[in-house]
Structures are given as C-alpha cells and as structure tokens.
Amino acid sequence: MQTFFIVAILGLGFLITFQIAKASEYVAVLRGEERARKQTNKVNAFMLLAFLIIGLIGVYYCNEQLKGKILGEAASDHGVLIDRMLYITIALTGIVFVITQVALFWFSFKYQESDKRKAFFYPHNNKLELIWTVIPAIALTILVGFGLFYWFKITGDAPKDSMIVEVTGKQFGWEFRYPGKDGILGKKYFKKVDPANNNPAGQLWEDQANHDDIFMEQEMHLVVNKPVKLVIGAKDVIHDVGLAHFRMKMDAVPGTPTTMWFTPRFTTKEMAEKTGKPNFTYEISCDQMCGQGHWSMRGVIVVETQEEFDAWMAQKKPQYFVANPGKDPKAKADTATKQPVAAVVNSN
Amino acid sequence: MKSSFHGTEAKQKNMSEAINVQHGAAHVEHHDAHSHGHHKETFVSKYIFSMDHKTIAKQFLITGIIWAIVGGLFSVLFRLQLGYPGQSFPILETFFGNWAKGGQIQPEFYYALITMHGTVLVFFVLTAGLSGTFANFLIPLQIGARDMASPFLNMLSYWFFFLASVVMISSLFISTGPASGGWTVYPPLSALGQASSGSKLGMDLWIVSMALFVVSSLLGGLNYISTILNLRTKGMSMTRMPLTIWALFFTAVLGVLSFPVLLSGLILLLFDRNLGTSFYLSDIVVNGEILANEGGSAILFQHLFWFLGHPEVYIILLPAMGMVSEILSVNSRKPIFGYMAMLGSLFAITILAFLVWAHHMFVTGLNPFLGSIFVLLTLLIAVPSAIKVFNWLTTLWRGNIRFTPATLFAIGFVSLFISGGLTGIFLGNSTIDIHLHDTMFVVAHFHIVMGVASMFGMFAGIYHWFPKMFGRYLNSTLGYIHFWVTMIGSYLIFWPMHYQGLAGIPRRYLDKRGWVSFNDFPELDKMITIVSIIVFAVQLMFVFNFFYSIFKGRKVTNPNPWGANTLEWTTPLRPGHGNWDGEIPEVHRWAYDYGKDGREFIPQTEPIGENESKH
Numbered sequence: 033m034q035t036f037f038i039v040a041i042l043g044l045g046f047l048i049t050f051q052i053a054k055a056s057e058y059v060a061v062l063r064g065e066e067r068a069r070k071q072t073n074k075v076n077a078f079m080l081l082a083f084l085i086i087g088l089i090g091v092y093y094c095n096e097q098l099k100g101k102i103l104g105e106a107a108s109d110h111g112v113l114i115d116r117m118l119y120i121t122i123a124l125t126g127i128v129f130v131i132t133q134v135a136l137f138w139f140s141f142k143y144q145e146s147d148k149r150k151a152f153f154y155p156h157n158n159k160l161e162l163i164w165t166v167i168p169a170i171a172l173t174i175l176v177g178f179g180l181f182y183w184f185k186i187t188g189d190a191p192k193d194s195m196i197v198e199v200t201g202k203q204f205g206w207e208f209r210y211p212g213k214d215g216i217l218g219k220k221y222f223k224k225v226d227p228a229n230n231n232p233a234g235q236l237w238e239d240q241a242n243h244d245d246i247f248m249e250q251e252m253h254l255v256v257n258k259p260v261k262l263v264i265g266a267k268d269v270i271h272d273v274g275l276a277h278f279r280m281k282m283d284a285v286p287g288t289p290t291t292m293w294f295t296p297r298f299t300t301k302e303m304a305e306k307t308g309k310p311n312f313t314y315e316i317s318c319d320q321m322c323g324q325g326h327w328s329m330r331g332v333i334v335v336e337t338q339e340e341f342d343a344w345m346a347q348k349k350p351q352y353f354v355a356n357p358g359k360d361p362k363a364k365a366d367t368a369t370k371q372p373v374a375a376v377v378n379s380n
Numbered sequence: 381m382k383s384s385f386h387g388t389e390a391k392q393k394n395m396s397e398a399i400n401v402q403h404g405a406a407h408v409e410h411h412d413a414h415s416h417g418h419h420k421e422t423f424v425s426k427y428i429f430s431m432d433h434k435t436i437a438k439q440f441l442i443t444g445i446i447w448a449i450v451g452g453l454f455s456v457l458f459r460l461q462l463g464y465p466g467q468s469f470p471i472l473e474t475f476f477g478n479w480a481k482g483g484q485i486q487p488e489f490y491y492a493l494i495t496m497h498g499t500v501l502v503f504f505v506l507t508a509g510l511s512g513t514f515a516n517f518l519i520p521l522q523i524g525a526r527d528m529a530s531p532f533l534n535m536l537s538y539w540f541f542f543l544a545s546v547v548m549i550s551s552l553f554i555s556t557g558p559a560s561g562g563w564t565v566y567p568p569l570s571a572l573g574q575a576s577s578g579s580k581l582g583m584d585l586w587i588v589s590m591a592l593f594v595v596s597s598l599l600g601g602l603n604y605i606s607t608i609l610n611l612r613t614k615g616m617s618m619t620r621m622p623l624t625i626w627a628l629f630f631t632a633v634l635g636v637l638s639f640p641v642l643l644s645g646l647i648l649l650l651f652d653r654n655l656g657t658s659f660y661l662s663d664i665v666v667n668g669e670i671l672a673n674e675g676g677s678a679i680l681f682q683h684l685f686w687f688l689g690h691p692e693v694y695i696i697l698l699p700a701m702g703m704v705s706e707i708l709s710v711n712s713r714k715p716i717f718g719y720m721a722m723l724g725s726l727f728a729i730t731i732l733a734f735l736v737w738a739h740h741m742f743v744t745g746l747n748p749f750l751g752s753i754f755v756l757l758t759l760l761i762a763v764p765s766a767i768k769v770f771n772w773l774t775t776l777w778r779g780n781i782r783f784t785p786a787t788l789f790a791i792g793f794v795s796l797f798i799s800g801g802l803t804g805i806f807l808g809n810s811t812i813d814i815h816l817h818d819t820m821f822v823v824a825h826f827h828i829v830m831g832v833a834s835m836f837g838m839f840a841g842i843y844h845w846f847p848k849m850f851g852r853y854l855n856s857t858l859g860y861i862h863f864w865v866t867m868i869g870s871y872l873i874f875w876p877m878h879y880q881g882l883a884g885i886p887r888r889y890l891d892k893r894g895w896v897s898f899n900d901f902p903e904l905d906k907m908i909t910i911v912s913i914i915v916f917a918v919q920l921m922f923v924f925n926f927f928y929s930i931f932k933g934r935k936v937t938n939p940n941p942w943g944a945n946t947l948e949w950t951t952p953l954r955p956g957h958g959n960w961d962g963e964i965p966e967v968h969r970w971a972y973d974y975g976k977d978g979r980e981f982i983p984q985t986e987p988i989g990e991n992e993s994k995h
Contacts, residue, residue, distance in 0.1 A: 035471045042917050049921065053857035057934060069782075072860070076783035079864065080791065087871065098879040101900040110814075117811045118882075125802040132769060132798045139776040140791055143712065144783070151713040151975035152778035160774070161721045161767065168766040172759045172805070179809040180752050186811065187748035203575060203666070222663040223670050234665075268666040269569040270678055272743065272818060276884025276897055279815040283744045285678050286568060287662025290745030313896045319818040319886040321562040323569060323576045324487040327889040 070145065077144035084137035088130070103277060104307050107314070107335075108294040111279035113182045120178055124171060190261040190293035197252060198263045199316075200233065201271030201284040204325030206316055209233055210246040212350060217263065218242025225267070230355035237352060247351035251332045252316075254296050255341045261293040271329065274319035277303070283320055296335045303335075429539075431531035432957040436538050437517035438849060441842070443538075443545060444509020445923060451500035454493045456916050458890070461485040463909025465891040479557075490890045491560035492578055496552070498563025499586070501831065503593055504548070506696040508541050510838050511635075514699055515604045515628045517845065521948035522622050524613025524965060526958045529606040533599045540596035544589045551585035559586035562888065564689065567660040567681050571652045574666045584653065587646050594643045597635050604632040613947070615967035619723070620984070622946050622971040623716060626723055627702020630730040631695050638691040638734070645684030652676070679744050686737035693830050694733040697797075698726065700837020701768065704790040706971075707844050708772055710944045711787040712779025713980060715972035718771045725764035732761045742810040743817050751810050758808035765801050769794065780975075784942070785859030789840035792867045793833050799871075800829020803878065821881020824874045832870045839863075842926070847941050851954045852933030858925040862918055869915035873908050880904070945971050945983045 060068035106115045143149075198209040198217050211217045218241035225234035235242045254260050264273055266284035273292075274281045282292040304312035316331030336344070353360035430436060460469060461484075468483035479489035516534065520527055528534045551558040560578025561570040565586065573580040608629045612621070648659040652673075660681045661673035709716040716722060738746060738754040772794050781787065803825040806812045816822065839862070846854050885898045892898040940949040947967070951959050965985040973982040977993055 035469065038913075046917070046921055046924075049861060050858070050924070053855050053861070053925075056857045057855055061934075072856070073783050076788060076860065077781075080783075080788075083867070090871075091875070094876050094879070098876060098901075098904070102879055102882040103884055103897070114811055114815050117809065118806070118815070121806050121809065121812060125805055129798065129802055132773065133795060135773050136776070136791065136794055136798070139773060139779075140781060140783075143776060143779045143781050145713075145780050149780055150978070151780040153715065153975045153977075154717060154774070154778065155715040155972065156718045156720065160770075161718050164770040165763060165767055168763050172762055175805065175809060176756055176759050179755055179811045182811040183752060183755070184748065186814065187751070222665055225665045225670060227668070265663075268664055269572070269575050270566055274818070274884070274886055276815075279884075281743045281814050281817055285745060286664050287674075288677060288679060288745060309896070311896055315895060315897050317884070317886050317889075317895070317898070321491075321564075321566070321569065321888050324491055324560075326491075327487070327891055328894055330895060 073145050077141050080137050081141040084134065084141075087133075105298075106277070106279050107298050107303060108275075108278035108280060108296055110186045110294045111277070112297075113185060114279040117178055117182050121175060124175065128171075186294075187292075190291070191259045194259040194261040194293055195255065196261050196263060197254075198233075198265070199252070199273055199284065200265050200267060201273070201318060201322070201329070202267040203269065203323050204318070204329040206250055206252075206273075206329070206331035207233060208248050208252045209351075210248075210345070210348075211241075212244025212246055214241055214244055216241040218245050222267070230351065233351070235351065237356065243352040244350045245352070246345070246348045247354075248348070251334065253334045253336060253341055253344055255338050256296050256299045256302075256335050258338070259293055259295045261291060264290045264292065269322050270320050271318045271322045272320035274317040275314070275333070276317065277314055281319055299335045299337060300333075301336075429535060431527070431535050433516045433520050433528050433531065433534060434849070434955070434957075434959075436534055437513050439538050440508055440512030440516060440541070441849075443542065444505050444513060445926065447500050447504040447509065447545070449920070449923065451497050451505060452916050452919060454497040454500070456913055457485065458490055458493045458497070459909040459912045461490055461890050463906045465893055485890070487890060488557060488560060488577055491562075491576075491888070492557045492582075494888060495560045495562055495565075495578065496548075496558055499548070499559070499590075502563060502692065502696070503590070504541075504545065506831070506834050506838070507597065507635075507692070508593070510696065510834060510841075511604075511628060511631050511699045512538070512541065512600060513838075514624070514703065514841050514845075515600065515632065517849065518624055518948065519604055519607050519628060520611070521848070521951065521955075521959060522625050522946050522971075523608060523611060523616055524947050524967060525607060525611035526960070526964065528603045529611060530603055534603050537596045537599035537603065540592050540599065544592035544596060547585055547589035547592060551582045551589070554581050554585070556580040556582055558582040564682075564685060565649070566685075567649055567652060567678055568664055568666075571649060571660055572664070572666055572671075573653075574669060584650070587650050590646055591643060594639045597639050601632040601635040601639075604628060605636065608632075613964045613967055616984075619720075620967055620970045622702075623705040623719070623722055623726075624699075624702040626726055627698045627705070630726050631698045634691045634695050634698070634730060634733060638688040638695075641684055642688035645681055645688075648684075649681065679741070679746075682741055682744060683737070686740045687734075689740065690737040691733040693826075694729055696830055696834045697837075698729070700793060700834040700840075701726070701797075703837050703841040703844070704772070704793045705775075706946070707786050707790040707840050708775050708794075709972055709974065710844075710942050711784055711790075712776050712781045713943075713974050714775055714779040715974055715976075716771070717774035717777075718767075719970065719972060721767055722771055725767045728764040729761060732757060732764070736761060736808075739808050739810075739813070742813045748810075755808065755810050759805060762801065762805055762808075765797075769798055769801070784843065785854070785856055785863055786840045786844035788860070788863040788867075789836045789843065792863065793836040793840060795867075796828050796833040796836060796870065799875075800825055800827075800833060804829060815884065816881055818887050819881035820877050820885045820887060823887050824877035824881060827877075828870070828874045832874070836866075839866075839922070844942070845948075846926075846929070846933075847936040848948055848951075848955075850930050850933070851936050852929050853936060853941075854929045854933060855925050858921060862922045862925070865918040866915055869911050869918070872911045873915065876904055877908065940983075943981050945973060945981055947984060950983065950985055 106112050196211050200207040209217060218239040219236045220234045221236055222234050224231060224236060233247055264282050264284045266286045271284040272281060273284055278294050280292055280294050282290050300314060304310055314333035314335060316333060318326055318329035470483040472480035473483045479486055556577045558578060559565060559582045560576060569575050570579050570583050608625060651657040652659050652661055658673040658676035660678050661676040664671040664673060705716050705722060736754060736758045739758045742751050807816055807822060807825055843854055843859055880901055936953055939953055947965060950965050952961060967984045968987045969984055971984055976982060
C-alpha cells in the first residue's frame with residue numbers, strides 16, 4: 033500500500049511538473065524567447081551561488097554530525113601514522129577544495145550573461161599555466177614524500193620479538209593458528225585439510241614444529257603494546273583481514289601468503305572506556321568481496337595484558353593432541369576435562 | 381482535403397518510424413514483426429542496420445539509456461536493503477520471487493544487483509553509451525567528414541554491443557542468477573561455481589557478453605582513430621580540432637590498447653572455469669572439496685583486469701572532459717583557456733592512465749617498493765587534472781555565461797570532478813589506502829569522480845547536441861529541474877558516504893546490524909536511500925523528456941542555436957546521410973574564436989580577415 037502511494041505521488045508530481053514545464057515553454061514563446069531566457073539565466077546564476085553557500089554550510093554541518101562516528105583514536109602504532117597522513121591530506125585538499133569550488137560558483141554567478149559586458153577574449157597565458165602546473169606538483173610531492181615515509185615504516189619488516197599469528201580466511205569465517213612455545217608455525221599443505229579428523233588447517237603432523245601449534249576459530253587474542261605479525265592466507269577465495277580500529281588491512285589470497293604487522297596500543301577494555309561503548313569489540317571484517325556471506329564474515333580480536341593472555345593461552349591444547357589424542361601426555365591424566373577447541377565447526 | 385490527408389499520413393509514418401527506432405535499438409525481433417510492410421528495405425537500412433554514423437550514435441544512445449534505467453533501478457533496489465535492512469517490501473517478492481523471499485532482498489540477489497549495476501553502468505552506459513554515442517555523432521560532424529572511415533565496421537560495432545547486451549540480459553533470467561562476484565569478477569570467487577551460485581552459468585555468460593563488448597569497442601575505437609587521422613576536411617589540422625575530438629581520440633586510443641588485455645584475462649578465466657587450467661587457482665579447499673589446482677596466482681588476474689580497469693576510468697572520463705570543455709567555452713562566449721595545455725594534459729592523462737593500475741592493489745600483498753612507484757605515478761596524474769580544472773575556471777572567468785541545461789551540467793561536472801578528484805589523492809596514497817581500501821570511501825570517491833561526473837558530462841552532451849540529433853529542443857524547464865535535483869542529490873548521497881568509509885565500513889555489506897563497529901549510521905543510510913529514489917525518479921523524468929521531445933519538442937529553426945563555431949552547426953537542420961548537402965566546408969581557424977575583435981563568435985569556416993588580431 034505504502035509503495036503504491038509513493039508511486040502515485042511520484043506520478044502525480046511528475047505530471048504537474050511536466051505541465052508546468054510545457055506551459056513555461058509556451059509562455060516563453062509568447063513573451064519573447066530572449067527575455068524569458070535572460071530571466072531563467074538570472075535564476076540559475078543565483079541558484080549556483082546559493083548552492084555554493086548552502087553547500088559549504090552543509091559540508092560543515094555534515095562534519096559536525098558525523099565526525100564523532102569515525103572510530104576515534106587509532107588503536108595501533110601504524111594507525112597513528114595513517115591518521116596523521118590522513119589529516120595532512122585533508123588539510124591540503126580541503127584548502128584546494130574550498131578555493132576551487134568557490135572560484136567555480138562565484139565566477140559562474142559573477143560572469144552570468146549581461147548586456148553590459150562583453151566576454152573577454154583570453155585564449156592562453158603560459159605564465160599562469162606554469163604556475164598551476166608547478167604548485168600542484170609541489171603539493172603532491174609533499175604528499176608523496178610523507179606518504180612513502182609512512183608507507184615504508186608500516187610495510188617494513190616486523191620487529192624480531194613480534195608475536196606471530198596465522199590468520200586464514202574461508203567462506204565465511206576466520207581461523208587462527210598460534211605457533212606455540214617454539215615460536216614457529218609448522219608446515220601445512222592444503223591437500224591435508226581434513227576437518228573430520230581434526231586437521232582443519234592441513235597441518236603436516238610429521239613436522240615437529242606443528243606439535244605445539246594451537247588452532248582456533250573466530251576469536252583471536254593479542255597482547256597490548258606487543259608487536260604482532262599476522263601471516264595471512266585463505267582457503268577458498270580471496271578475503272581480506274580488515275582491522276578498522278587498528279587502521280590495518282591485508283588481502284588473504286589462496287596460494288599466496290601475505291603478512292602485516294602492527295602494535296596494539298590499547299586493550300579492549302581501555303578502548304571500551306575511550307569510545308564510551310561498553311560493548312566495544314575489535315572486529316575483523318572481511319573487506320574483499322568473497323561470496324554471499326561476505327557481509328557477515330566477522331571475527332573478533334581481544335587485546336589484553338600479557339598476564340591475561342598467558343592465562344588464556346594456558347587453557348589451550350595444541351591441535352596435534354586434539355587430532356591425535358593418544359599422543360597427549362595429559363590426556364590420560366584428565367580425560368574428564370572438556371575438549372578445548374571444537375575444531376569441526378563449519379559456520380555455514 | 382487530399383493534401384491534409386497526406387500530411388497526416390506522412391506524420392504518422394514519421395512517428396511510427398521514429399518509434400521503431402527506439403524499439404529497434406532494444407528488440408530487433410520485435411521490430412521484424414512490424415516491418416513487413418511496404419518500406420521494409422529502406423526502413424531496415426535506414427534505422428536498423430544503418431551505416432549512417434548519426435543513426436548509429438542514436439542507437440548507442442538509446443540502448444545506453446535503456447541500460448542506464450536498468451542499472452539505476454538495480455541501485456535503487458539495493459539501496460532499499462541498505463537503508464531499511466530487515467524491513468519487508470512485499471512488492472519485491474511479487475516481482476522477484478525467490479530472490480526477495482518475504483519481501484527482503486536475499487544476499488545472492490543483493491550481490492547480483494551490485495555486480496550488474498557496476499558492469500552495466502561502467503561498460504554499457506558510460507563506455508558504450510557515452511563514447512559510442514558522442515564519438516559516432518561528433519567525430520564526422522566536427523572534423524568535416526561525410527561518415528566514419530568504415531561505416532560497415534561502425535555498424536558492426538553497434539550490433540556487437542547489441543549482442544553483448546542480449547547475452548548480459550539473458551544472464552539475468554537463468555535460475556542460478558547472473559554473475560555476482562562484483563563487477564571486477566576477481567577469481568577464485570568468479571572461477572568456482574562451488575563458491576557462489578553467481579559463478580555458475582551466469583559468470584560464463586558475463587564473460588561471453590564482455591568478449592562481445594570488447595569486439596564492439598575495438599571496432600568502434602579503430603574506426604574513431606582512423607577517421608580522425610584520415611578524414612579531416614581541408615584546413616582542419618590536428619590543432620584546429622575541437623577538444624571534444626581530441627578527447628574522443630585519446631579515449632579510443634586507451635580503449636584499443638587496454639581492452640584486449642581484459643579480453644585475454646577473461647579468456648584465461650574461462651579456461652580456469654571450464655578446462656581445468658590453473659592460471660588463477662592454487663591451494664583451494666572450497667566447501668570441504670579439495671581442488672587439484674596448484675601454482676596459479678589469483679593476483680595475476682587483478683593485474684590484467686586493472687590494466688584495463690584503470691584506463692577504463694579515463695575512457696569514461698575523457699569524453700566528458702572534452703564535451704565539457706566545448707560546452708563551457710561556447711556558453712561562456714569565450715575561447716577555452718589554454719587549448720594547448722588542455723591538449724597536453726589530455727595526452728599526459730592518457731599516458732599515465734596505463735601506469736597506475738596497481739594502485740587498486742596496494743593491499744594485495746604487492747611488493748611495497750613497487751607500491752611506492754605506483755603511488756608516485758598515481759599522484760602525478762593529479763597534475764594534469766589540476767591543470768584542466770584551473771583552465772575550466774579561467775574559461776568561465778570574465779565570460780558572459782549562458783546557463784543552458786548543458787552549461788549547468790558542465791559546471792556540475794567540474795564541481796564533481798574537483799570533489800572526487802581530491803578524494804583520489806587520499807586513495808592514491810598507499811598509506812591512507814591501507815585504511816580506506818575497499819570501504820565506502822572508495823564507493824563515494826569513484827561514484828562522484830567517475831560515475832556521476834561522467835554522467836553529468838553525458839547529460840551536458842545530450843542537452844547540447846539534442847537539437848542537432850533530432851532537430852528539436854529538449855524542454856529546458858524539465859532540464860533545469862533535472863539538473864538541480866541531480867546535482868543536490870548527488871552530493872547528498874555521496875558526500876556523507878565518505879564518513880562511512882572513514883569509519884572503516886567495508887563495501888558490499890548488505891546489513892551492518894551484526895557489527896559493533898559499523899552500526900553507527902542507520903539514519904544516514906536511510907537518508908541516502910530516500911535521496912537516491914528521488915534522484916532516480918528525476919532521471920526517469922529526463923528519459924520522458926528525451927523521448928517526448930524527439931517527437932513533440934519545440935522545433936529548431938536556427939541552424940546554429942547556441943552560436944557555436946564548430947562544423948556540425950553548418951550542416952542542414954536535419955542532415956541526411958553524408959551530412960552536408962553540397963561540398964564539405966573548408967576550415968580556416970581553430971574552434972574557439974569567441975569574443976574575438978568584438979565579434980561574438982567566428983565560425984571555423986570563415987577565412988581569417990586581413991585586420992584580424994593574432995592570439
């Protein structure tokens with residue numbers, strides 16, 4: 033019913049507009065086209081000026097309304113650099129934006145057709161061309177300079193003491209693997225992927241480094257102020273590890289591992305206080321179109337202190353022992369305890 | 381009595397022919413059923429398989445308009461989902477059945493809609509509809525040629541486009557749905573039917589359609605280039621050509637050099653899909669099934685795609701830039717400022733367009749050093765763009781501006797090009813791109829600078845050259861309403877969208893309620909949806925104005941209604957095949973002698989006077 037009304041109103045509005053438009057055409061012919069044209073010319077020139085003024089107020093208003101919603105302080109060291117670069121760019125482009133838009137609409141208004149004026153024949157001026165080639169070139173050099181300085185910092189090698197976590201995207205969820213005490217991720221091969229036998233990552237059990245690797249899904253824990261290097265991959269299609277609060281992002285490509293590193297600055301709890309959102313969560317969003325569940329491909333990162341992290345990690349059981357319960361020295365001792373990780377969850 | 385009877389009949393015949401033009405453009409079979417009458421031969425050769433560049437231009441334009449309605453409607457549908465997630469619109473189920481079960485747009489349907497919206501608008505509307513129309517229409521008329529270098533290839537160019545359209549349309553009606561992996565169709569998603577239902581038959585049809593489209597584009601492009609190089613009238617040296625022609629020339633060069641790369645990429649994709657090759661596939665476990673493919677690179681496709689994809693942006697933009705230059709100059713009654721600089725910047729953009737593609741891939745794991753080169757080259761392209769903007773501004777400065785609907789759209793183009801161009805400086809800088817990549821910021825950026833701006837260029841062109849195309853005017857009051865609603869609406873839709881992107885909201889998310897971080901903008905999303913419905917409605921009004929004015933618009937009586945210098949206005953009111961009745965006029969000067977020596981305008985055909993000042 034509502035739809036019907038909307039369509040009816042639109043139809044009616046259109047009909048009225050059309051009649052007016054037709055009538056104004058006839059009126060113009062009757063009153064003399066030249067005069068009618070000059071009148072509309074004035075109206076449009078005025079509208080252009082009004083558009084400029086209201087538009088600039090609108091830009092300001094929009095910023096006032098929305099600036100509180102753009103995530104607040106960056107939660108990683110790299111994020112701070114990225115935000116700084118962002119604000120440098122906003123400042124520089126903001127100036128250009130205002131100057132050029134004002135010039136465009138002001139000239140349009142000021143130099144509207146008038147019988148008193150003749151257009152000024154002004155085909156070229158090489159000096160002017162030179163000025164507005166050189167000035168943008170300098171401005172852009174500054175932006176490129178800053179940009180690349182930060183870019184190489186961010187994409188440079190991770191510190192040696194970084195924590196390593198493997199992140200794997202799949203339709204439509206996230207898998208994580210921690211290297212365990214040895215700090216080395218064991219080898220894996222996609223043809224060994226076998227969730228039914230508790231090997232969802234395709235780990236090669238003959239590789240000793242795999243025996244202490246810990247596997248989990250959907251939720252990852254990190255330590256505050258400790259650099260972390262993510263080793264990123266995908267099982268099926270291209271995904272993307274998007275970390276909006278850390279301002280970080282990297283594609284997850286099947287067959288081609290990628291990496292990125294950053295240092296979280298605040299724990300989840302601290303961020304909850306800073307943002308005033310009690311339910312604050314660091315979320316992992318898939319930022320690369322990956323199929324019909326793309327929009328819901330959510331993971332969670334918990335940033336906590338070293339102690340909290342250690343306590344959490346201590347509860348985890350290496351996937352090697354989940355897959356091969358017979359080899360677990362602890363298993364016989366406490367068979368009654370619950371399985372730490374339900375690895376066979378297929379979220380879709 | 382008798383004569384008036386004849387008059388009516390002739391009028392009706394004219395009408396039915398003209399109506400059949402629009403039908404013929406969309407449904408050739410439909411037309412055949414009607415045309416078995418007496419004028420079969422002439423009708424078919426005049427309106428359907430025409431070799432007249434002007435008719436072919438109209439065919440491109442009308443097909444483009446039909447596609448624009450389809451593509452625009454798709455965007456309204458998915459905006460409904462974005463503005464009102466979870467709300468039921470029973471009417472959608474009536475029309476789309478299972479795609480909108482319970483009146484809600486299903487995810488598969490949503491992704492099909494955005495994919496088709498992108499494909500249709502980028503390729504079918506803003507490539508074929510824009511340069512197909514105006515290259516065909518303006519090149520022979522403005523350089524002084526009777527037709528294209530090869531009218532036959534030109535005709536084929538349209539009909540390959542038509543075939544591509546038929547294949548693409550048919551993919552909308554198959555049970556597994558059309559391609560739905562985004563208009564960039566990245567594999568492995570687009571390669572694996574197991575990963576998405578849109579990657580089944582729909583994707584093969586998408587590839588076939590695009591292959592036909594590439595053929596069309598190449599036939600057209602080669603024709604445009606050879607026509608411009610070889611068929612200029614006497615006196616029309618390259619540097620006397622209007623900037624429209626230069627822009628269309630560079631557009632054609634871009635298309636001819638980059639579309640084949642897309643085609644090769646798509647053929648490899650077709651192989652991966654159907655022949656078991658591994659160009660793009662490696663290490664894949666999809667839905668529990670382990671695939672045999674090893675050693676391919678999914679990123680390779682992105683290089684091939686964006687090697688076209690980025691020049692494509694300029695294929696879309698350059699014709700708009702050319703037309704805007706021409707229209708601003710004509711209507712401010714002043715020469716375009718810095719003709720050579722405008723030409724040089726077009727050339728620079730054309731060259732740089734080929735050297736920036738990897739800025740779409742900063743976060744694919746690309747080598748950071750390689751990334752830095754692309755940052756440099758990408759931001760370099762802002763220099764010629766800035767030159768163009770400043771030259772347009774100076775063209776308006778101290779002019780005597782007539783605000784025809786075309787002028788307004790041209791001014792709107794410049795405004796949007798500035799806004800969207802500046803946000804490009806954010807995204808082209810890899811550091812900022814890390815945060816903004818694949819967010820709504822990107823959507824806002826490219827819609828303003830490429831989508832809406834080029835659309836404005838196209839509208840400017842239509843309003844400006846409609847009198848030459850159809851011998852009638854568009855209703856200008858509707859034109860003004862069209863402009864103002866579209867202008868205000870475009871900014872209302874896309875300006876605040878940047879903030880969603882700054883907040884990190886990813887593209888292509890159909891429902892953000894499940895997220896803690898991205899759920900702060902429900903009111904904004906609603907506002908954007910409402911505005912886009914209004915803007916879409918106004919576009920329908922324009923379409924009505926267009927078709928109504930073809931038949932009923934005010935007749936053009938002045939052969940040069942805008943007082944322009946270029947050659948197309950020296951043709952008869954309704955030029956036949958061959959354009960000029962007698963000799964093709966000779967050209968004596970450049971196209972921009974407006975306001976020179978106290979004269980309002982001096983057509984290109986007028987010889988240089990003895991006492992004329994130099995510039």
